[in-house]
Amino acid sequence: MRNEPAIAAARELRPGRYPDLGGLDLYEKVLAEFLGAWRLDPSVVDGFLAAPAGMASGTGSDIFVHEQLADALGLHPRFSETLNVGGATYAVMAARAALAIASGRAQAVLCAAAGKFPKVGAGGAEVMARMVSHPDFEFIYGSFIPALYALAATRHMHERGTTREQLAAVAVSTRQWALRHPDALMRAQGAITVEDVLRSRPIAEPFHLLDCSVPSEGGAVFLVARGDIARAITPQPAYVRGFGEYHDHGPVSQSRDVTSMGAREAGRQAFDSAELRPADVRVAEIYDAFTINPIMFLEDLGLVEAGRGGRFFAEGRGAPEGDLPVNTYGGLLSFGHTGDSSGMSMLIEGALQTMGLAGERQVADAEVVLVHTYGSMMADHCTVILGRKP
Amino acid sequence: MSREKPLPHVTETTRPYWEGARLGKLMLQRCRRCRTAIHYPRPWCSACWSTDLDWVEAAGRGRVVTFTVVHQPPFEAYAGDVPYVLAVVKLDEGPQMMANVLGIEPAAMRVDLPVRVVFERRSGGFCVPQFEPARD
Numbered sequence A: 001m002r003n004e005p006a007i008a009a010a011r012e013l014r015p016g017r018y019p020d021l022g023g024l025d026l027y028e029k030v031l032a033e034f035l036g037a038w039r040l041d042p043s044v045v046d047g048f049l050a051a052p053a054g055m056a057s058g059t060g061s062d063i064f065v066h067e068q069l070a071d072a073l074g075l076h077p078r079f080s081e082t083l084n085v086g087g088a089t090y091a092v093m094a095a096r097a098a099l100a101i102a103s104g105r106a107q108a109v110l111c112a113a114a115g116k117f118p119k120v121g122a123g124g125a126e127v128m129a130r131m132v133s134h135p136d137f138e139f140i141y142g143s144f145i146p147a148l149y150a151l152a153a154t155r156h157m158h159e160r161g162t163t164r165e166q167l168a169a170v171a172v173s174t175r176q177w178a179l180r181h182p183d184a185l186m187r188a189q190g191a192i193t194v195e196d197v198l199r200s201r202p203i204a205e206p207f208h209l210l211d212c213s214v215p216s217e218g219g220a221v222f223l224v225a226r227g228d229i230a231r232a233i234t235p236q237p238a239y240v241r242g243f244g245e246y247h248d249h250g251p252v253s254q255s256r257d258v259t260s261m262g263a264r265e266a267g268r269q270a271f272d273s274a275e276l277r278p279a280d281v282r283v284a285e286i287y288d289a290f291t292i293n294p295i296m297f298l299e300d301l302g303l304v305e306a307g308r309g310g311r312f313f314a315e316g317r318g319a320p321e322g323d324l325p326v327n328t329y330g331g332l333l334s335f336g337h338t339g340d341s342s343g344m345s346m347l348i349e350g351a352l353q354t355m356g357l358a359g360e361r362q363v364a365d366a367e368v369v370l371v372h373t374y375g376s377m378m379a380d381h382c383t384v385i386l387g388r389k390p
Numbered sequence B: 001m002s003r004e005k006p007l008p009h010v011t012e013t014t015r016p017y018w019e020g021a022r023l024g025k026l027m028l029q030r031c032r033r034c035r036t037a038i039h040y041p042r043p044w045c046s047a048c049w050s051t052d053l054d055w056v057e058a059a060g061r062g063r064v065v066t067f068t069v070v071h072q073p074p075f076e077a078y079a080g081d082v083p084y085v086l087a088v089v090k091l092d093e094g095p096q097m098m099a100n101v102l103g104i105e106p107a108a109m110r111v112d113l114p115v116r117v118v119f120e121r122r123s124g125g126f127c128v129p130q131f132e133p134a135r136d
């Protein structure tokens, strides 16, 4: 890409519960963590992107986020907005920032997120259900997040032969990675087996508790910069090689094919723009609110043949010793799902793997890393391909 | 949180749908220009953007595209209902809609099950379209 846009710095807050912090307070904490970890010159930054604060807390979203935070940071950007594409927000930020840099409209764009997650037991499930369902034509039927994803899983099992055990294998594989991440929420719980997943409490068939991601709070910040600026910050930035997006159905009941969604089109655009093929991908970081997601999207993205996604995990191919590591930070399933900033986690990990900064869980030869995120009920899709070479 | 099941918010656009349901009719919009059948109600045809739409009664028959059996009630109003079936139904006229499938053992649920519409009475005189297995 022109001007070689690259992620030059990235930092994620340890996921957890931050009950005393509102949306903007959490933003402040995340930004302080980032600035403490990276020595940056504010004068090079001319872009700033943020997401609404407090959306998932059900208190009403604060949409004037970038103005407040840019002021606090002493920035006067020429490229700035508060944008929301649900879980796809942050991959879309990386794509927008890369476009701005490629076109010369910006040279270094700071992208930030802070996510709250309402307590499921304290009315949170109802708040979230209303938000992701059609309020008058879905919510009235007792729809809520795990059940809506279960609709995709049931049809995938019917059409493509995916099994209950294969879904559980996704949770098992992802937990193995979480054991290698110091900040993963489920690290202390240790490894799990397929049996553990099947024996956990049923939520909405085929999902049991361990098929569901772990609600938490957190956030992250990354900087996308022109190649020369990025290389002055870090010897191996994560170059944005390509990206694609596609916005499919709204409410999930209106999906034209619940087994295959917009990831196919977003991925095709990403590979085309990067001039790469699925076989070039060494690591895949895929949004995983539930165990069905990595199976569906590995298939849609062409990383695994259609109908083989479940078998891929059952054979351990996405696990630490596998041939295509998937969700190397522990995924939303075991690292933690940080509410409205959850779409950051796989992007930050993709950047760290590409930069060679993933510590204990670093994959050797992470030359090309694919990050796939989606927003709302798998409605918005954005794929970003990162690489060690521009 | 309430013990009552949720009720729809009725607008000028959706009123014929809910009034039809009260009379035991599943209503769909049909585009006068391109004949596309539409659910959920909206002021335009999503296929051709014509704003010239009719209301027609659906046959009330369709097939289950997919479903889940819910074991954990999402909120208090559903505490007495679990396990319940949440499904997407494709109507014979074409549109898809969400509903519960009633009158079936959850273990007997399957994809492609033929279903027909029934109406569930809720508070405030609302009738909500639901489905049950088609027996013919």
Ligand SMILES: [Zn+2]
Pocket (backbone or CB within 6 Å): B031, B032, B033, B034, B035, B036, B045, B046, B047, B048, B049, B050
């Ligand atoms: Zn029309």
